[in-house]
Amino acid sequence: MMTDSNITRRSFISGGAALAVTASSVVGAPRAAERRLRMALVGTGARGSFTWGQDVVEGYSDVVEIVGLCDINSKRVEAAKKLIGTNAPSFVDFDRMIKETRPDTVMVTTVDATHARYIVRALELGCDVMTEKPFCTDEEQCVSILDAQKKSGKKVTVTFNARHDPEAKKIKGLLMEKAVGDVISVDFHEYLDTSHGADYFRRWHRLKQNSGTLLVHKASHHFDLANWWLDSAPVEVTAFGDLKFYGRNNSFRNTHCRVCPFTQQCKFYWDVTQNQSYVKLYVDCESEDGYLRDGCVWRADINIYDTMSVVVKYENGVLLNYTANTYLP
Template structure:
């Protein structure tokens, strides 16, 4: 009888996402399949706290190169800030490791190309953690569209809403600098662009976009550098000390590196937009209208696919100031015949069950991937390149091509 050898995994970047989903939660759910062999972060206090939170006797490292050399993992999970992704991914590939990276895969076309080249040269694999592909509603939509129930899709309307709790949080952190995140068109919207690419089974070729900074940055009055020391207490005030999880990972660590997680949302150096819209065209001719807003009273999305034979409408509720149904609503309307409504219950755990399902697909033995949910470097690049092209379009005022750095990638 054959025995299964657990995959030896190392984790770099011990912030909220790394320590949570890819640390403690991963070992709780996938401990039968995964052995955590190394943790790495540049901040000594964060390393110490993360090790205690994860709850495993795992060696911690300050030096990434040394960790790779000493523990020789099968797979490295990359959770560092976005502008560092390509550096850590490529080094892991060159050390003979597979890689799982948080989105976006990279924040420029050149960095995407660098990752793809390294993956092909080393023969290792990159997976991008697009957990939204694994939510129950996303799966249901993929199956409906693949069935041809509304015929070939001609256009899509996709509006994503971030409420003031979630949206403002990006402007407190490193994400508010374009040189760190590529903007929310890259950091956040890469999830949404990936869903479109996957649902449509198509590739984007051109983007025209508009964007502006309307609510945060210089649009408000900066009362202090951060909430913790600010006496003004504006509507965006947050108390990081009230959350032991964040306080342990960031507040104590900030004394060593100066990075705070409650920086003022009105600081003048913020240079990413908070109000975004884009028009995308695909190889098949499908047209997409997309928008993202970051300061709304609701959280969730509205989505519609318009086909030659009908329409699919979706409303996903996450937070709102009224009682919402405990499930997502999908309406299937055909040009001929009755309409039907599907209610899709949320899964357990983070991202409506998407986090756990993604981990299952990545680590549990599975013979097939019938819906193509695993997202490799090609998918990661295509999603990021949509946002990169969008920001180029904002700057130029013209439609911009989605760069073809992935044309030879598998």
């Protein structure tokens, strides 16, 4: 899950797995409570099953116990349970999971626009929360989380794992050493290729109402990095986005690759059945919610951007130019 050797098993439970933890909190005396952290997880898709499921069971079972799994798709939650290799009970009712399993922490790995409702409810039910990025997808959700956190006094951690990439840490170190002097201007360009980039257009991310667009879903990693590197906060932002390549920009389309008559001519044909884990997690569970993991990248309902430009002015005067494109070679 994490490549950072400084993140120990103890730091997982002391601050949330993807937060930077100070040396004293890692090396210091053992925590008063030596029992394992009880973690319940909602959203048993790929991220929930592998990164926060399998990897936690394999690497952190001495300090973390998965006590419950929840998803709106009852088939997927059962498939996830097998893939993760846990005996934790499975649920489709979130409140019931919390009441029956009494977790210390809830890990939220659902579709982005649904994070807020689980974060708020978990706080109301007395749990700490760790959530996958993005925290949420709009201002109203953000305020509801901040209010619930304040009222509950519990902790919310957003797992911005990109900060733990060795390159990201190296850049931070060099900036702190002033190796490049004072930063005045930043160019940050995210070039996603037609494999990684296209994947967002196959499924729920393709709709603004689910992901908040890639300026939230994907770029939240990049804006988090920029804020951290620059040790400052944005004061003015101007952004543009357009759909120039995927979606309506093609002459043919279908619902998903498995039933498509254009497989010979479509450069984006993708056979999900080649991945057995994906067959178990998605294909075998389709009958319940119609979630097509190999959805067509040319669907006419796609309403997110594939071409994005942002200019940010920071509190400390730095100007940042950001672009993201999702169809590069």
